[in-house]
Amino acid sequence: MYEILKAEKLAEKIYLMDVHAPRVAKHCQPGQFVIVKMDDKGERIPLTICDYDREAGTITIVFQEVGASTVKMGELKQGDGFRDFVGPLGCASEFVTEDLETLKNKKMVFVAGGVGAAPVYPQVKWLHEHGIDADVILGAKTKSMVILEKELTAVAGNLYVTTDDGSYGRSGMVTKVLEDLVSQEGKSYDVCVAIGPMIMMKFVCLLTKKLELSTIVSMNPIMVDGTGMCGACRLQVGDEIKFACVDGPEFDGHLVDFDQAMKRSQMYKTMEGRAMLKLQEGDTHHGGCGNCGGDN
Amino acid sequence: MANVLNKVPVREQEAKVRATNFEEVCLGYNQEEAMEEANRCLGCKNAKCVEGCPVAIDIPGFIKEVKEGNVEEAYKVIGKSSALPAICGRVCPQESQCEGKCIRGIKGEPVSIGKLERFVADYALEHDIKPEGAKETNGHKVAVIGSGPSGLTCAGDLAKMGYEVTVFEALHELGGVLVYGIPEFRLPKQKVVAKEIEKVKELGVKFETNVVIGKSTTIDQLIEEEGFEAVFIGSGAGLPMFMGIPGENANGVFSANEYLTRSNLMKAFDDSYDTPIAAGKKVAVVGGGNVAMDAARTALRLGAEVHIVYRRSEAELPARVEEVHHAKEEGVIFDILTNPKEILVDENGNVKGMKVIKMELGEPDASGRRRPVEIAGSEYEIEVDTVIMSLGTSPNPLISSTTKGLDTNRWKCIVADETSGKTSKEGVYAGGDAVTGAATVILAMGAGKAGASGIDEYLKNK
Numbered sequence: 001m002y003e004i005l006k007a008e009k010l011a012e013k014i015y016l017m018d019v020h021a022p023r024v025a026k027h028c029q030p031g032q033f034v035i036v037k038m039d040d041k042g043e044r045i046p047l048t049i050c051d052y053d054r055e056a057g058t059i060t061i062v063f064q065e066v067g068a069s070t071v072k073m074g075e076l077k078q079g080d081g082f083r084d085f086v087g088p089l090g091c092a093s094e095f096v097t098e099d100l101e102t103l104k105n106k107k108m109v110f111v112a113g114g115v116g117a118a119p120v121y122p123q124v125k126w127l128h129e130h131g132i133d134a135d136v137i138l139g140a141k142t143k144s145m146v147i148l149e150k151e152l153t154a155v156a157g158n159l160y161v162t163t164d165d166g167s168y169g170r171s172g173m174v175t176k177v178l179e180d181l182v183s184q185e186g187k188s189y190d191v192c193v194a195i196g197p198m199i200m201m202k203f204v205c206l207l208t209k210k211l212e213l214s215t216i217v218s219m220n221p222i223m224v225d226g227t228g229m230c231g232a233c234r235l236q237v238g239d240e241i242k243f244a245c246v247d248g249p250e251f252d253g254h255l256v257d258f259d260q261a262m263k264r265s266q267m268y269k270t271m272e273g274r275a276m277l278k279l280q281e282g283d284t285h286h287g288g289c290g291n292c293g294g295d296n
Numbered sequence: 297m298a299n300v301l302n303k304v305p306v307r308e309q310e311a312k313v314r315a316t317n318f319e320e321v322c323l324g325y326n327q328e329e330a331m332e333e334a335n336r337c338l339g340c341k342n343a344k345c346v347e348g349c350p351v352a353i354d355i356p357g358f359i360k361e362v363k364e365g366n367v368e369e370a371y372k373v374i375g376k377s378s379a380l381p382a383i384c385g386r387v388c389p390q391e392s393q394c395e396g397k398c399i400r401g402i403k404g405e406p407v408s409i410g411k412l413e414r415f416v417a418d419y420a421l422e423h424d425i426k427p428e429g430a431k432e433t434n435g436h437k438v439a440v441i442g443s444g445p446s447g448l449t450c451a452g453d454l455a456k457m458g459y460e461v462t463v464f465e466a467l468h469e470l471g472g473v474l475v476y477g478i479p480e481f482r483l484p485k486q487k488v489v490a491k492e493i494e495k496v497k498e499l500g501v502k503f504e505t506n507v508v509i510g511k512s513t514t515i516d517q518l519i520e521e522e523g524f525e526a527v528f529i530g531s532g533a534g535l536p537m538f539m540g541i542p543g544e545n546a547n548g549v550f551s552a553n554e555y556l557t558r559s560n561l562m563k564a565f566d567d568s569y570d571t572p573i574a575a576g577k578k579v580a581v582v583g584g585g586n587v588a589m590d591a592a593r594t595a596l597r598l599g600a601e602v603h604i605v606y607r608r609s610e611a612e613l614p615a616r617v618e619e620v621h622h623a624k625e626e627g628v629i630f631d632i633l634t635n636p637k638e639i640l641v642d643e644n645g646n647v648k649g650m651k652v653i654k655m656e657l658g659e660p661d662a663s664g665r666r667r668p669v670e671i672a673g674s675e676y677e678i679e680v681d682t683v684i685m686s687l688g689t690s691p692n693p694l695i696s697s698t699t700k701g702l703d704t705n706r707w708k709c710i711v712a713d714e715t716s717g718k719t720s721k722e723g724v725y726a727g728g729d730a731v732t733g734a735a736t737v738i739l740a741m742g743a744g745k746a747g748a749s750g751i752d753e754y755l756k757n758k
Contacts, residue, residue: 234545
C-alpha cells in the first residue's frame with residue numbers, strides 16, 4: 001500500500017494528496033505523471049504529478065472528481081492508501097534536458113486552466129530553481145476554483161490570475177489574457193506551455209498559431225496500462241499516431257488533432273454516467289440503467 | 297477400452313454454454329482418464345517428444361509415473377525442467393512441439409502430453425505439493441524484469457540454484473501476458489496463474505509490482521545502486537500495431553491488447569470491477585493469430601456477433617488449430633481472404649462499419665506463405681460497431697532507450713544469444729518476446745531457462 005500522508009480539499013471537487021512512493025519520488029521530472037489504483041477492483045487512473053520531495057519520498061497529486069472512481073478517491077483520508085501507485089510515466093518536459101544557457105534566453109509563458117495548474121506548478125518551480133522566471137496565466141471558472149495561487153506566486157515571474165466570471169483577478173478566459181499580454185501590454189514570448197481542459201488547449205493553440213508562438217500542450221487521454229502496451233491513449237499528432245503514455249504526454253500543440261482527441265475522451269461517457277448513478281444510489285440502486293447488474 | 301490409436305477424449309464445456317461464460321473451456325482429465333491415456337505412451341528410450349519441448353521436460357519419465365498412479369512423483373519430474381506446468385499444459389502449442397514428434401502420431405493420434413501435464417500440475421496445485429527449492433542461498437542478487445513466462449521461469453530456476461532473486465513487474469498484478477493477455481476461459485487467473493506464481497514465491501523469489509524499469513528506475517541503477525550482480529530482461533512484446541488505414545482512431549477501434557487487458561487484467565467483464573469495456577454488438581477482429589482468437593472469443597462472451605477478418609486463407613491462420621476449432625464451435629464467423637481498407641465513422645466519431653476488399657492468394661512471399669493479393673473492384677462494406685486490431689506488436693523502447701550499451705537489432709528487439717541469453721551489456725541477459733518479437737509462452741520459458749543458466753555461468757566465473 002502507498003500511504004497518503006496528507007489529504008486536502010483545494011476547491012469544490014478538487015483534492016490534493018501527498019503519497020509515499022519513494023521510487024517515483026526519486027526519479028520523477030516535471031511533465032511526467034503517475035497511475036493510481038485505489039483498491040482491488042478499481043480502475044487504473046492516470047494523474048498529474050504536482051510536486052515531489054525526493055528526500056521524504058513523497059509525490060503530491062492533484063485531481064478533480066470526474067467520475068465514480070475519482071469521487072471515491074476524494075473520500076480517502078490521511079492514513080489511507082492506494083493499492084497501487086506507479087510511475088513516473090511518460091517523458092519529462094523538453095526543457096529539462098535543454099542547454100540551460102539557451103533556455104535562459106527564452107521567454108516562456110505557461111497557461112494553466114483549472115486543475116491544469118497542478119502539472120504547470122512543478123515545471124515553473126523547476127525553471128525557478130534553475131534561475132529562470134516564467135510568466136504564468138492561471139485561469140479558473142470562478143474565485144473559489146482558483147488553486148495553487150500562493151505556490152505559483154512564489155516561483156513564477158509574473159502571475160496573471162483570471163476568472164471566467166470576473167469574480168477574481170482579471171476577467172475572462174485565459175486566451176483573452178494571453179492575447180492582451182501580447183498584443184496590448186507589450187509582452188513577447190518564445191514558448192507557450194498550455195495545460196488544462198482539452199477545449200482550453202485547443203483554443204490556446206488556435207490563438208498561438210495566429211501569434212506565431214510555438215506551443216506545448218500536455219494531453220491526458222483515456223489510458224489503461226500507461227506503459228505503451230494498449231494504445232488506448234493514441235492521438236493524431238501531425239501525420240503520425242502517437243501514444244500519449246510513452247511518446248508524451250507533452251506534444252506540439254499546433255500538430256495535435258484536438259477535435260479527434262475530444263471525441264475519443266467521450267468514449268465511455270455513458271458507462272461513466274451509469275457507474276456514477278450506481279455509486280450515488282449505493283445499496284438502493286436497483287438497475288434500470290440497463291448495464292449494471294441491477295435487478296431492473 | 298478405447299481405441300489405442302486415439303487420445304482419450306478430454307471433457308469440455310459444451311460450446312453453446314461456454315460461449316456465454318468466462319469459465320474454463322477444457323475441463324481436463326481425471327486420474328482414471330489420465331492413467332488410461334498415460335498407458336498409450338510407448339516410453340521411447342530415444343524420446344522425440346523431449347526434443348520438441350523448448351524446456352526439455354523428461355516426458356516419458358513423468359508419464360511413467362502417471363501410469364503407475366504416482367502423480368506427486370510425476371510433478372517432481374516435470375518440476376526439474378518447468379516452473380509453470382499448469383500454465384504450459386494449457387497454452388503450449390503441443391501439436392507442433394512434443395506431440396508433433398510423438399511416435400504414436402505416425403499411425404493414429406499422438407499421446408495427449410499437454411493434457412497429461414495439465415493433470416499432473418493441477419493435482420499438485422490442489423494438493424499443495426511444494427516444489428523443491430535450494431537448501432540455502434548463495435548470497436548473489438539477481439534482478440528479473442517482468443513477471444511473465446520468461447521472467448518467472450528464469451527467476452524460478454535461479455532461485456533453485458540458490459540465487460537471491462527479485463522480480464520487478466510494471467503492472468499491478470503478477471504474470472505478464474498470462475494475466476493481461478490470455479483470457480480466463482483458457483487460463484484461469486486465480487485457480488491456476490496465481491497459484492503457480494505462489495509456487496515460485498515458495499522457492500524464495502521476491503516480487504515488486506508497480507516498477508516500470510526505464511522509468512521508476514533503470515538497469516544501470518539496479519546494478520550500481522541496488523547491488524544486483526546480474527539482470528534478466530523479460531519485459532515482453534510491447535506497442536500494438538495498427539494498419540494505418542482511415543478511421544482507425546475512431547471510438548470503437550481497439551488494439552487486441554487494450555480489449556484483452558480491459559477484460560482479463562482489469563476484469564471489465566465482471567460488473568463488480570470499475571473498468572469499463574465497450575463490448576460491441578457486432579465486432580470485427582482483424583488478424584488470425586492466437587491473440588485474435590482470444591479477442592474474438594472474449595467479444596463473443598460479452599454478447600457480440602463476432603467476425604474474424606483475415607487476409608489469407610484458413611490454411612495460413614497462425615493461430616493454434618485447437619483455438620480456431622473452439623472459436624468456430626462457439627460461433628465466431630470467419631471472413632477469410634478479406635482485408636480492411638477503411639473504417640467508416642459516424643458524425644460522433646464512432647465506428648459504423650468497415651470497408652473491406654476480397655483477396656486471393658498469389659506467389660509465395662518471404663515467409664513462404666502465398667502472398668495475399670487484392671481482387672480489383674471487390675470492395676464491399678460490412679456493418680460493425682467495434683473493430684479490434686490484432687496485428688502484432690513492436691518492441692517497447694522503455695528499457696533499450698534507458699540502458700547504456702544494450703544493443704537492439706533493426707526491428708528494435710534486444711539482441712541476445714539464444715543459448716545463454718547474453719546481451720551486449722555485461723551482466724545483462726534477455727529473453728522472450730523482448731528479444732524475439734511476439735511468440736509463445738513456452739518459447740519465452742525456454743529463453744528464461746537459457747537466461748538462468750547463462751547468468752549462473754557468468755556469476756560463477758566472475
